[in-house]
Amino acid sequence: MTETIKGSVVFITGATGAIAQALIAELKARGAAKIYAAARDISALAVSDDLLPIKMDVASDEDVARAASRASGVTLLINNAGVNHNTAFMLAPDLAFARDEMEINYLAPLRVTRAFAPILIKNRGAVLNLLTILARVNLPFMGSYCASKAAGLSMTQGLRGDLAPEGVRVVAALPGAIDTRMTAVLTIPKMTTAEAAAEILDGFERGEEEIYVGEMARGLAQGLTEDPKAVERRLASPG
Protein backbone atom coordinates (compact mmCIF):
# COMPACT_ATOMS: atom_id res chain seq x y z
CA MET A 1 0.00 0.00 0.00
CA THR A 2 1.33 3.43 -0.94
CA GLU A 3 2.84 5.30 2.04
CA THR A 4 5.64 7.36 0.56
CA ILE A 5 5.19 10.23 -1.84
CA LYS A 6 8.54 9.77 -3.59
CA GLY A 7 7.95 8.08 -6.93
CA SER A 8 4.16 8.09 -6.57
CA VAL A 9 1.74 8.89 -9.39
CA VAL A 10 -0.93 11.21 -8.00
CA PHE A 11 -4.40 12.14 -9.23
CA ILE A 12 -5.85 15.18 -7.43
CA THR A 13 -9.34 16.63 -7.90
CA GLY A 14 -10.23 20.32 -7.63
CA ALA A 15 -6.63 21.04 -8.60
CA THR A 16 -7.12 24.78 -9.08
CA GLY A 17 -8.15 25.19 -5.43
CA ALA A 18 -5.90 26.78 -2.83
CA ILE A 19 -5.15 23.66 -0.77
CA ALA A 20 -4.71 21.59 -3.95
CA GLN A 21 -2.14 24.06 -5.24
CA ALA A 22 -0.18 23.83 -1.99
CA LEU A 23 -0.46 20.02 -2.03
CA ILE A 24 0.84 19.92 -5.61
CA ALA A 25 3.87 22.03 -4.64
CA GLU A 26 4.55 19.79 -1.61
CA LEU A 27 4.03 16.59 -3.64
CA LYS A 28 6.61 17.81 -6.15
CA ALA A 29 9.03 18.75 -3.35
CA ARG A 30 8.69 15.22 -1.94
CA GLY A 31 9.48 13.60 -5.29
CA ALA A 32 6.10 12.58 -6.75
CA ALA A 33 6.86 11.14 -10.20
CA LYS A 34 3.75 12.47 -11.91
CA ILE A 35 0.67 14.48 -10.94
CA TYR A 36 -2.63 14.43 -12.80
CA ALA A 37 -4.28 17.75 -11.91
CA ALA A 38 -8.02 17.46 -12.49
CA ALA A 39 -10.22 20.56 -12.58
CA ARG A 40 -13.34 21.94 -14.22
CA ASP A 41 -11.31 24.75 -15.77
CA ILE A 42 -7.75 23.73 -16.65
CA SER A 43 -6.80 26.96 -18.44
CA ALA A 44 -4.72 28.14 -15.45
CA LEU A 45 -2.86 24.82 -15.03
CA ALA A 46 0.46 24.71 -16.91
CA VAL A 47 1.51 21.38 -18.41
CA SER A 48 5.02 20.21 -17.47
CA ASP A 49 6.96 16.94 -17.47
CA ASP A 50 5.51 15.99 -14.09
CA LEU A 51 2.10 17.74 -14.23
CA LEU A 52 -0.71 16.79 -16.56
CA PRO A 53 -3.96 18.81 -16.34
CA ILE A 54 -7.18 16.86 -16.92
CA LYS A 55 -10.54 18.54 -17.45
CA MET A 56 -12.98 16.89 -15.06
CA ASP A 57 -16.12 17.87 -13.20
CA VAL A 58 -16.36 15.53 -10.18
CA ALA A 59 -20.15 15.54 -10.55
CA SER A 60 -19.98 14.00 -14.04
CA ASP A 61 -19.92 10.20 -14.47
CA GLU A 62 -18.61 10.66 -18.02
CA ASP A 63 -15.78 13.03 -17.08
CA VAL A 64 -14.66 10.80 -14.22
CA ALA A 65 -14.73 7.60 -16.29
CA ARG A 66 -12.76 9.31 -19.08
CA ALA A 67 -10.16 10.60 -16.61
CA ALA A 68 -9.71 7.14 -15.08
CA SER A 69 -9.18 5.63 -18.53
CA ARG A 70 -6.30 8.09 -19.10
CA ALA A 71 -4.53 7.59 -15.77
CA SER A 72 -3.79 3.89 -15.38
CA GLY A 73 -0.55 4.45 -13.45
CA VAL A 74 -2.11 6.24 -10.46
CA THR A 75 -0.91 5.12 -7.03
CA LEU A 76 -2.43 7.93 -4.93
CA LEU A 77 -5.89 9.45 -5.45
CA ILE A 78 -6.51 12.70 -3.56
CA ASN A 79 -10.19 13.63 -3.34
CA ASN A 80 -9.77 17.33 -2.68
CA ALA A 81 -12.60 19.06 -4.62
CA GLY A 82 -15.17 20.46 -2.22
CA VAL A 83 -17.80 23.11 -1.72
CA ASN A 84 -18.97 25.00 1.36
CA HIS A 85 -21.97 27.32 1.15
CA ASN A 86 -21.23 28.60 4.67
CA THR A 87 -24.95 28.61 5.52
CA ALA A 88 -26.89 27.35 8.52
CA PHE A 89 -29.60 24.74 7.95
CA MET A 90 -32.36 27.15 8.98
CA LEU A 91 -31.05 30.16 7.01
CA ALA A 92 -30.87 28.38 3.64
CA PRO A 93 -33.87 29.31 1.49
CA ASP A 94 -34.37 25.69 0.39
CA LEU A 95 -32.41 22.43 0.11
CA ALA A 96 -30.24 23.47 -2.86
CA PHE A 97 -27.08 24.24 -0.82
CA ALA A 98 -27.39 21.05 1.23
CA ARG A 99 -27.95 19.00 -1.92
CA ASP A 100 -24.94 20.55 -3.67
CA GLU A 101 -22.68 19.91 -0.66
CA MET A 102 -23.78 16.27 -0.51
CA GLU A 103 -23.20 15.92 -4.26
CA ILE A 104 -19.68 17.41 -4.25
CA ASN A 105 -18.41 16.47 -0.77
CA TYR A 106 -19.91 12.98 -0.48
CA LEU A 107 -21.20 11.49 -3.76
CA ALA A 108 -18.37 12.90 -5.91
CA PRO A 109 -15.46 11.38 -3.96
CA LEU A 110 -17.43 8.12 -3.91
CA ARG A 111 -17.85 8.35 -7.70
CA VAL A 112 -14.15 9.11 -8.27
CA THR A 113 -12.93 6.41 -5.88
CA ARG A 114 -15.14 3.77 -7.49
CA ALA A 115 -13.81 4.74 -10.92
CA PHE A 116 -10.16 4.58 -9.79
CA ALA A 117 -10.50 1.51 -7.54
CA PRO A 118 -9.43 -1.04 -10.21
CA ILE A 119 -6.31 1.04 -10.93
CA LEU A 120 -5.50 1.49 -7.23
CA ILE A 121 -5.99 -2.22 -6.57
CA LYS A 122 -3.68 -3.12 -9.46
CA ASN A 123 -1.05 -0.63 -8.22
CA ARG A 124 -1.58 -1.33 -4.47
CA GLY A 125 -2.21 2.37 -4.02
CA ALA A 126 -4.00 4.74 -1.65
CA VAL A 127 -6.91 7.19 -1.39
CA LEU A 128 -6.62 10.44 0.58
CA ASN A 129 -9.92 12.21 1.28
CA LEU A 130 -9.86 15.92 2.23
CA LEU A 131 -12.48 16.12 4.97
CA THR A 132 -12.52 18.49 7.97
CA ILE A 133 -12.56 18.18 11.74
CA LEU A 134 -16.17 19.39 11.35
CA ALA A 135 -16.94 15.93 9.95
CA ARG A 136 -16.81 14.85 13.62
CA VAL A 137 -18.84 17.65 15.20
CA ASN A 138 -21.32 20.06 13.62
CA LEU A 139 -20.68 23.81 13.46
CA PRO A 140 -24.25 25.07 12.96
CA PHE A 141 -23.04 28.22 11.16
CA MET A 142 -22.22 25.87 8.23
CA GLY A 143 -24.40 22.94 9.27
CA SER A 144 -25.10 21.32 5.91
CA TYR A 145 -21.39 21.44 4.94
CA CYS A 146 -20.53 19.58 8.16
CA ALA A 147 -23.24 16.99 7.48
CA SER A 148 -21.84 16.33 4.00
CA LYS A 149 -18.31 15.92 5.39
CA ALA A 150 -19.66 13.60 8.12
CA ALA A 151 -21.03 11.49 5.26
CA GLY A 152 -17.56 11.69 3.71
CA LEU A 153 -16.00 10.38 6.94
CA SER A 154 -18.41 7.45 7.09
CA MET A 155 -17.71 6.77 3.41
CA THR A 156 -13.98 6.80 4.14
CA GLN A 157 -14.44 4.16 6.85
CA GLY A 158 -16.64 2.03 4.58
CA LEU A 159 -14.26 2.23 1.64
CA ARG A 160 -11.37 1.34 3.95
CA GLY A 161 -13.23 -1.83 4.87
CA ASP A 162 -13.87 -2.60 1.19
CA LEU A 163 -10.42 -1.78 -0.13
CA ALA A 164 -7.95 -2.73 2.62
CA PRO A 165 -8.30 -6.45 1.78
CA GLU A 166 -7.48 -5.47 -1.82
CA GLY A 167 -4.24 -3.79 -0.73
CA VAL A 168 -5.48 -0.17 -0.95
CA ARG A 169 -5.05 2.28 1.92
CA VAL A 170 -7.90 4.78 2.55
CA VAL A 171 -7.01 7.86 4.59
CA ALA A 172 -8.92 10.91 5.87
CA ALA A 173 -7.36 14.34 6.41
CA LEU A 174 -9.31 16.34 9.01
CA PRO A 175 -8.03 19.92 9.05
CA GLY A 176 -9.17 22.89 11.06
CA ALA A 177 -9.50 26.29 9.37
CA ILE A 178 -7.12 27.01 6.48
CA ASP A 179 -6.80 30.40 4.82
CA THR A 180 -8.58 30.00 1.45
CA ARG A 181 -11.59 31.56 -0.28
CA MET A 182 -13.70 28.89 1.46
CA THR A 183 -13.00 30.45 4.87
CA ALA A 184 -12.95 34.11 3.77
CA VAL A 185 -16.03 34.84 5.92
CA LEU A 186 -14.36 33.50 9.10
CA THR A 187 -12.31 35.83 11.32
CA ILE A 188 -10.73 33.04 13.42
CA PRO A 189 -7.01 32.09 13.20
CA LYS A 190 -6.26 30.00 10.12
CA MET A 191 -3.34 27.88 8.95
CA THR A 192 -1.62 28.72 5.69
CA THR A 193 -2.20 26.35 2.81
CA ALA A 194 1.52 25.47 2.82
CA GLU A 195 1.42 24.50 6.52
CA ALA A 196 -1.69 22.41 5.93
CA ALA A 197 -0.25 20.63 2.88
CA ALA A 198 2.95 19.73 4.75
CA GLU A 199 1.01 18.37 7.75
CA ILE A 200 -1.35 16.36 5.53
CA LEU A 201 1.52 14.69 3.69
CA ASP A 202 3.53 14.18 6.91
CA GLY A 203 0.56 12.30 8.38
CA PHE A 204 0.12 10.33 5.19
CA GLU A 205 3.78 9.30 5.14
CA ARG A 206 3.63 8.35 8.84
CA GLY A 207 0.93 5.83 7.91
CA GLU A 208 -1.94 7.52 9.79
CA GLU A 209 -5.55 6.69 8.87
CA GLU A 210 -7.04 9.92 10.29
CA ILE A 211 -4.74 12.91 9.94
CA TYR A 212 -5.66 15.79 12.27
CA VAL A 213 -4.25 18.92 10.64
CA GLY A 214 -3.44 21.98 12.76
CA GLU A 215 -3.91 22.97 16.41
CA MET A 216 -7.64 23.60 15.99
CA ALA A 217 -8.30 20.10 14.65
CA ARG A 218 -6.10 18.42 17.26
CA GLY A 219 -7.72 20.44 20.06
CA LEU A 220 -11.24 19.59 18.93
CA ALA A 221 -10.33 15.90 18.50
CA GLN A 222 -8.95 15.87 22.06
CA GLY A 223 -12.12 17.57 23.32
CA LEU A 224 -14.29 15.02 21.51
CA THR A 225 -12.44 12.26 23.34
CA GLU A 226 -12.82 13.91 26.76
CA ASP A 227 -16.27 15.58 26.61
CA PRO A 228 -18.05 15.45 23.23
CA LYS A 229 -21.20 17.23 24.48
CA ALA A 230 -19.11 20.16 25.70
CA VAL A 231 -17.55 20.48 22.23
CA GLU A 232 -20.96 20.29 20.57
CA ARG A 233 -22.30 23.05 22.86
CA ARG A 234 -19.21 25.24 22.30
CA LEU A 235 -19.58 25.08 18.53
CA ALA A 236 -23.30 25.81 18.81
CA SER A 237 -22.58 29.10 20.59
CA PRO A 238 -19.20 30.37 19.35
CA GLY A 239 -17.81 33.77 20.27
Ligand SMILES: NC(=O)c1ccc[n+]([C@@H]2O[C@H](COP(=O)([O-])OP(=O)(O)OC[C@H]3O[C@@H](n4cnc5c(N)ncnc54)[C@H](OP(=O)(O)O)[C@@H]3O)[C@@H](O)[C@H]2O)c1
Ligand atom coordinates in the same frame (compact mmCIF):
# COMPACT_ATOMS: atom_id res chain seq x y z
N1 LIG B 1 -10.24 25.93 3.72
C1 LIG B 1 -10.46 25.24 4.83
O1 LIG B 1 -10.43 25.79 5.96
C2 LIG B 1 -10.70 23.77 4.77
C3 LIG B 1 -10.68 23.07 5.99
C4 LIG B 1 -10.91 21.70 5.97
C5 LIG B 1 -11.15 21.05 4.78
N2 LIG B 1 -11.18 21.76 3.61
C6 LIG B 1 -11.46 21.01 2.38
O2 LIG B 1 -10.34 21.11 1.52
C7 LIG B 1 -10.76 20.98 0.17
C8 LIG B 1 -10.20 22.14 -0.65
O3 LIG B 1 -10.76 23.37 -0.18
P1 LIG B 1 -10.08 24.81 -0.37
O4 LIG B 1 -10.11 25.47 0.95
O5 LIG B 1 -8.79 24.67 -1.10
O6 LIG B 1 -11.19 25.53 -1.25
P2 LIG B 1 -11.14 26.14 -2.73
O7 LIG B 1 -9.93 26.96 -2.93
O8 LIG B 1 -12.48 26.74 -2.91
O9 LIG B 1 -11.00 24.82 -3.63
C9 LIG B 1 -12.08 23.97 -3.87
C10 LIG B 1 -11.82 23.31 -5.21
O10 LIG B 1 -12.88 22.36 -5.45
C11 LIG B 1 -13.24 22.51 -6.79
N3 LIG B 1 -14.59 22.03 -7.14
C12 LIG B 1 -15.78 22.39 -6.60
N4 LIG B 1 -16.78 21.77 -7.26
C13 LIG B 1 -16.19 21.02 -8.23
C14 LIG B 1 -16.69 20.16 -9.24
N5 LIG B 1 -18.01 19.95 -9.41
N6 LIG B 1 -15.79 19.53 -10.06
C15 LIG B 1 -14.47 19.74 -9.92
N7 LIG B 1 -13.93 20.55 -8.98
C16 LIG B 1 -14.80 21.18 -8.15
C17 LIG B 1 -13.16 24.00 -7.06
O11 LIG B 1 -13.12 24.25 -8.45
P3 LIG B 1 -13.79 25.56 -9.12
O12 LIG B 1 -12.74 26.63 -8.95
O13 LIG B 1 -14.01 25.13 -10.54
O14 LIG B 1 -15.03 25.88 -8.35
C18 LIG B 1 -11.84 24.32 -6.36
O15 LIG B 1 -10.76 24.06 -7.23
C19 LIG B 1 -12.28 20.93 0.21
O16 LIG B 1 -12.72 19.59 0.14
C20 LIG B 1 -12.61 21.52 1.57
O17 LIG B 1 -13.85 21.10 2.05
C21 LIG B 1 -10.95 23.10 3.58
